[in-house]
Amino acid sequence: xxxxxxxxxxxxxxxxxxxxxxxxxxxxxxxxxxxxxxxxxxxxxxxxxxxxxxxxxxxxxxxxxxxxxxxxxxxxxxxxxxxxxxxxxxxxxxxxxxxxxxxxxxxxxxxxxxxxxxxxxxxxxxxxx
Amino acid sequence: xxxxxxxxxxxxxxxxxxxxxxxxxxxxxxxxxxxxxxxxxxxxxxxxxxxxxxxxxxxxxxxxxxxxxxxxxxxxxxxxxxxxxxxxxxxxxxxxxxxxxxxxxxxxxxxxxxxxxxxxxxxxxxxxxxxxxxxxxxxxxxxxxxxxxxxxxxxxxxxxxxxxxxxxxxxxxxxxxxxxxxxxxxxxxxxxxxxxxxxxxxxxxxxxxxxxxxxxxxxxxxxxxxxxxxxxxxxxxxxxxxxxxxxxxxxxxxxxxxxxxxxxxxxxxxxxxxxxxxxxxxxxxxxxxxxxxxxxxxxxxxxxxxxxxxxxxxxxxxxxx
Numbered sequence: 293x294x295x296x297x298x299x300x301x302x303x304x305x306x307x308x309x310x311x312x313x314x315x316x317x318x319x320x321x322x323x324x325x326x327x328x329x330x331x332x333x334x335x336x337x338x339x340x341x342x343x344x345x346x347x348x349x350x351x352x353x354x355x356x357x358x359x360x361x362x363x364x365x366x367x368x369x370x371x372x373x374x375x376x377x378x379x380x381x382x383x384x385x386x387x388x389x390x391x392x393x394x395x396x397x398x399x400x401x402x403x404x405x406x407x408x409x410x411x412x413x414x415x416x417x418x419x420x421x
Numbered sequence: 422x423x424x425x426x427x428x429x430x431x432x433x434x435x436x437x438x439x440x441x442x443x444x445x446x447x448x449x450x451x452x453x454x455x456x457x458x459x460x461x462x463x464x465x466x467x468x469x470x471x472x473x474x475x476x477x478x479x480x481x482x483x484x485x486x487x488x489x490x491x492x493x494x495x496x497x498x499x500x501x502x503x504x505x506x507x508x509x510x511x512x513x514x515x516x517x518x519x520x521x522x523x524x525x526x527x528x529x530x531x532x533x534x535x536x537x538x539x540x541x542x543x544x545x546x547x548x549x550x551x552x553x554x555x556x557x558x559x560x561x562x563x564x565x566x567x568x569x570x571x572x573x574x575x576x577x578x579x580x581x582x583x584x585x586x587x588x589x590x591x592x593x594x595x596x597x598x599x600x601x602x603x604x605x606x607x608x609x610x611x612x613x614x615x616x617x618x619x620x621x622x623x624x625x626x627x628x629x630x631x632x633x634x635x636x637x638x639x640x641x642x643x644x645x646x647x648x649x650x651x652x653x654x655x656x657x658x659x660x661x662x663x664x665x666x667x668x669x670x671x672x673x674x675x676x677x678x679x680x681x682x683x684x685x686x687x688x689x690x691x692x693x694x695x696x697x698x699x700x701x702x703x704x705x706x707x708x709x710x711x712x713x714x715x716x717x718x719x720x721x722x723x724x725x726x727x728x729x730x731x732x733x734x735x736x737x738x739x740x741x742x
Contacts, residue, residue, distance in 0.1 A: 313436070313529065320439050327432045356475055359504055360430050363526040 306366040325407045343393045352381035370399040423467035426450040427457035429476045454479025458487045474503035482517030489518035496546045498539035563637040566622035574636025579697040591690040593647035593655035596704045600681045600716040602641040609675040616673040628665045659686045681717035
């Protein structure tokens, strides 16, 4: 994996921070990304459904879970968006939930492809060793 | 050292597992609070726990409250992990019984340092428990023989008599005294005397059942309480004890020494509802009678013979010891 490729402004994952968090264990990093890829779509779908139903309690709960996952992977911008969504849900500001969800969706749009590219690079590195 | 991780987020759980395994912890991880309580309440449970605040079934503070309520023998050091950061949350977390609090995403070095603090506190607790148990042992046992001391064996006797009266059972009370023990001390010194007393204690313990009681009643006097003893077997069991003492010489620094024991025996069923101290006087008189009969033998205290045994004046009995 080439760190320089992913430390630009456009990158969703702060790879340097994440690598430090996993103590430069790339195998663990790949494992965490795989877990995220598996879990994230279901949570996002649940969040979208809860917002559509104006279910603030459910929005708060799922946002909290997503916040934890995104924080663990150092996806810093998305963390800010999902934190806002959680706060709005706690405050009962139903009318603002759709807008906040939209901002989050925009942040995470490229996240899974980005992770796929990390995983592919890691796989290549292992093959070339 | 074992550590429990309770977190419903598989990603966070895996990251914690790996971080802690790297520094040598034996990690047990569960996805919810109920399983955390179960794991922390099991035999040989982890004594360090990292608990996520928000979890299904039971949240982190709920786990802390549940564990503290159970007042388990071993203290569990619990650290809450959360992304909640308000002062109110900190207060709620700590008042639920948590020992510490760490905000996610955690910094691995800070986490390890806080866990080391937990380990220090657990170590301190272990030292205190060990000291308390040591003091409890010293307060209840005879330091030379490690048998129950006089106060405790008397207490145990009293309880056992009450129980056997309530259940219409029978307790056999044996009071044994080593014959001519003064000669051992005078001829070979007190250290050899101590070796004899320790070996006699060991033999006594080996000759009773695990639920019988053996205590050091005085210098070379031993009190044995045979719980729930069949009246027809009490004398036979006292005889076994007598033989256990005299059959083989005791190995000491002064060489092998032959030792014998005289015993008084009493069956609680024969004496109605008499208090422990009165029964002890009776069995003591029977012991004196055994001494008077030539030692290394057993005499049973019976109500109809009580007057006769008691009629021997104590100073006269004393010389038989």
